[in-house]
Amino acid sequence: MPLTLPIAPPFSLASIIRSHGWYQLLPFQCGEDATRLSYTSRLSSGKVILLEISQSDEGVTLDVSGRLTQTEQHEVNDQVRWMLGLEQDLSSFYDLADKEPKLRRMRTHSQGRILRSPTFFEDVLKTMLTTNTTWGGTKRMLQNLVEQFGEPLPAEPARHAFPTPHRLSASTEAELRSVTRLGYRSPYILELAQHTASAELDLESFKTSQLDTPDLRKELLSIKGIGAYAAANLLMLLGRYDYLPVDSWALKMVSLEWYQGAAIGVKEVEQAFERWGKWKGLAYWFWNWENQG
DNA sequence: GGTAGACCTGGACGC
DNA sequence: GCGTCCAGGTCTACC
Numbered sequence: 332m333p334l335t336l337p338i339a340p341p342f343s344l345a346s347i348i349r350s351h352g353w354y355q356l357l358p359f360q361c362g363e364d365a366t367r368l369s370y371t372s373r374l375s376s377g378k379v380i381l382l383e384i385s386q387s388d389e390g391v392t393l394d395v396s397g398r399l400t401q402t403e404q405h406e407v408n409d410q411v412r413w414m415l416g417l418e419q420d421l422s423s424f425y426d427l428a429d430k431e432p433k434l435r436r437m438r439t440h441s442q443g444r445i446l447r448s449p450t451f452f453e454d455v456l457k458t459m460l461t462t463n464t465t466w467g468g469t470k471r472m473l474q475n476l477v478e479q480f481g482e483p484l485p486a487e488p489a490r491h492a493f494p495t496p497h498r499l500s501a502s503t504e505a506e507l508r509s510v511t512r513l514g515y516r517s518p519y520i521l522e523l524a525q526h527t528a529s530a531e532l533d534l535e536s537f538k539t540s541q542l543d544t545p546d547l548r549k550e551l552l553s554i555k556g557i558g559a560y561a562a563a564n565l566l567m568l569l570g571r572y573d574y575l576p577v578d579s580w581a582l583k584m585v586s587l588e589w590y591q592g593a594a595i596g597v598k599e600v601e602q603a604f605e606r607w608g609k610w611k612g613l614a615y616w617f618w619n620w621e622n623q624g
Numbered sequence: 625g626g627t628a629g630a631c632c633t634g635g636a637c638g639c
Numbered sequence: 640g641c642g643t644c645c646a647g648g649t650c651t652a653c654c
Contacts, residue, residue: 463648468633514632519649558649579647 334404336391336411341425343441344368344386347415350445351616355470356457357477358493359446371484372410372449373492374403379482381490384411391415396486413538416444419570424610433619442617447568451534452527453493454568459519459556461564475511499524519556537569544573559597563612572612575600584620 345366348354354361358371368384383394393411412418421443428434437443448454460472480498481491499520507517526532532554540547544566551562563574575581577597585600586592600615607614 459649461648463631463646464633465635465647467635468647471634508632512633515630515649516632556649560648 334393334395334408335387335389336393336408336417338386338390338417341438341441342386342444344384344391344415346440346442347444347446350442352466352469353446353448353457356473358481358491360490370414370449371481371490371492372407373482373495374406376400376403378403379484379492380407381484381487382407382411384415391417396484410449414447414449416447416570419444421613424613427607427610428614428617431614434614434617436619437617443613445567445616448493450493451537451565451569452496452523455534455551455554455557455565456520456523458561458564458568459516459523460513462516462556462558462561472511472513472516476513479511494524496524496527500528516556522555540569544571547571548574567612567616572610572614572616575604575612575615577601581615584618588618588620 348361348365348368353359354365354368360369360371361367366385370382370384371379372382373379378397378399380399381396385392385394391411393407395407399407424443425438428437448457456476457469457473460476461469464472476499477491477493480494480502482495482498484490484492502511502521502524504517504521507513507520511517513520523532527534537547537550540550542550547569548562548566551557551565552559557565559574560576560578563576566572566574567576575597577600581600582595582597585603586595589603590599601611604611604615
């Protein structure tokens with residue numbers, strides 16, 4: 332059942348897929364060439380479907396397993412629009428990036444949109460699992476979580492949707508720790524799922540929040556397991572680029588780029604990108620570091 | 625407001 | 640095969 336979404340150039344699905352490592356995390360799946368993306372999705376009706384996303388001359392093409400009702404089609408469209416950031420207008424950023432040699436390629440390569448999960452709950456949870464671990468550890472924890480708690484795709488039971496907050500909230504800290512191997516993050520993940528399932532925390536409302544960015548950041552920091560790095564990363568996914576997700580890799584790259592490899596802190600990274608104002612996160616994310624490291 | 629130490633896992637390394 | 644060390648952000652207690 333193919334559906335098509337119109338796009339406004341500059342747009343490149345391949346650039347979105349490669350915008351960061353999310354495409355390597357279940358329930359995303361992607362071939363070697365990273366030009367098509369699969370996602371196992373659980374719709375609000377409870378139906379689990381496989382979404383195959385590709386780019387054609389007409390726009391973004393969605394191949395969906397099985398028949399969908401009109402309501403389900405709308406839901407799938409909304410999910411993919413959000414995942415690919417189709418609502419974003421980056422034209423004023425491109426005007427600035429065109430003047431910076433380290434970012435000039437962004438317009439010609441149609442870069443700037445960052446791959447998101449369909450729900451903000453999923454992105455918050457995934458971001459928690461990127462902290463204080465290696466990328467291999469993040470992939471392993473996500474695989475355990477999705478395979479243990481995600482609903483299987485009926486036609487291909489090896490594929491699973493992302494676990495719902497309700498399903499996760501029914502687990503225990505001990506199970507998440509010893510079976511899912513989430514380590515000390517287990518109570519944070521459990522609390523996130525429980526607060527989301529009980530509607531005490533409405534993460535999806537963050538997508539359309541009218542709060543200014545500093546206040547939205549405070550809301551994110553109030554979630555156990557979300558610190559400065561994770562909050563900045565999540566603000567980026569919400570399309571707000573005022574803060575920098577500074578991790579140990581960023582400290583190294585910025586030091587090599589502007590400080591001759593000297594030991595630096597978060598302040599120095601922020602100073603390096605201050606001139607980009609509300610776009611600083613995007614400039615940092617796509618900066619061409621290729622002469623470093 | 626700033627800082628030190630604990631948290632947890634898995635990979636790398638030495639024996 | 641076993642033990643030790645290390646990397647990776649966040650939280651909490653303390654100053």
